[in-house]
Amino acid sequence: MTLIKNMVGRKIVMSITGLALVSFVCIHLLGNISLFSGPDGINAYAKMLHSLGPFLWVVRLIMAAALGLHMVFGILLTLENRTSRAQKYAVNKHLSATVAGKNMIWTGLLIALYLGYHLLHFTGQMIMPEFSSSRNLDALGRPDVFSMVVHSFQHTVVSVVYVTAMAAVGLHLSHGLQSMVQTLGLNNERTLPVMVKVGAAAALVLFLGYAAIPAGIVSRLVGR
């Protein structure tokens, strides 16, 4: 309990839940790029995931808990921090704060909104049910995830929504990754500027990796 009563403790909760979320984001991307090797890639991957059974649910619950804590503390910290500096300067020059850093709450909330949509779309399959993979099986009798994704992303609007959401993730992480390292106390004077650069670069790689899927499909380079 002291962890959440202390401001440093709260930030440590943010960074550990953030770490859990980024780990998921990385693994999820590694799984998703199997789409580039065609239906056999991603359909086999999806089948493997579902064969994990209870283990899959354990991971889902951990992720939900991490996301919940991260959101609660993110909102709480943001509100608290605003009251700590309620009065604004008439002239205010920021020397090092970035656009990404100053807008963590907005990129975060955008991600939360997107997550709702994404889970209803590809996990619950209630949005665009006509492409649902559980209703359409591939030649080997597996849920056809490949066609579901390709048909969905061929709608430009859907692709734009996904790429925008991934831009939010990229921005969030371009500040979040280095912030996480610093909050966990893993920096010294030498590593700090390096972490700032590495964090931003990693965020860019994640963004490009994720955005490549809808971009490839909507431009008809993938999925023909």
Place this chain on the structure above:
Amino acid sequence: MDLTLFVWRQRGQLDKGRLEQYAARNISPDMSFLEMLDTVNEGLIAEGREAIAFDHDCREGICGMCSQVINGIPHGPQEKTTVCQLHMRHFKDGDTIYIEPWRAKAFPVIRDLIVDRSSLDRIIQSGGYASVHTGGVPDANAVLVPKQDVDIAMDAAECIGCGACVAACPNGAAMLFTAAKVTHLAMLPQGRVEAARRVCVMTETMLREGFGSCSNHYECQAVCPKGIKVSFIAKLNREYLKSFMGNPGCSTGE
């Protein structure tokens, strides 16, 4: 040179406060920023108007009293320079200068540019000390300290408690100040003894005093007149984790 000033005037905590315009005439580039304000004040007093209230003491960059946000930057545009050490040669004839007090919930305005920074004192009072039994003067080098550790402790000890870090922080956080104190004492054997309790109590006091928490924007480091580094904040975070692991009930319950 001649300048146009917009200065924050506020009669007290209950007053809303506002920016007022003043002309600063015949300012020599060799004057310090505070001497420029002295000149303006002399003019105001001669006209029977109320002088601009601002904090100052040593005027040589070591006491941390002078506290003004100049054109949006605490201590003004010159790196690693306090307001009292900032010279008018860094400005141009005809410039417009905005002067505001430190702004943070934990630093209520007393008058004009003067804020109450006793919240920083209360952070120190809560744990920023080492309880030592004073007796005879100990022999020199009786307690050996590695050179690297001394250097880090001395760098951290440079903090003059001016509060510019709080004023610059978008969250009004006092992390750089507190991190400097925590690091300074944690690096030395005399301070090590109480390190776990200290970091816990001081961070709890920060919250109680109304300071925000750190979002790692590093604005504090950019304005600190003494070059205190945000790597000390990482050190504070490490000390906190260590303290928490050793005693998860680290709360003082005060």
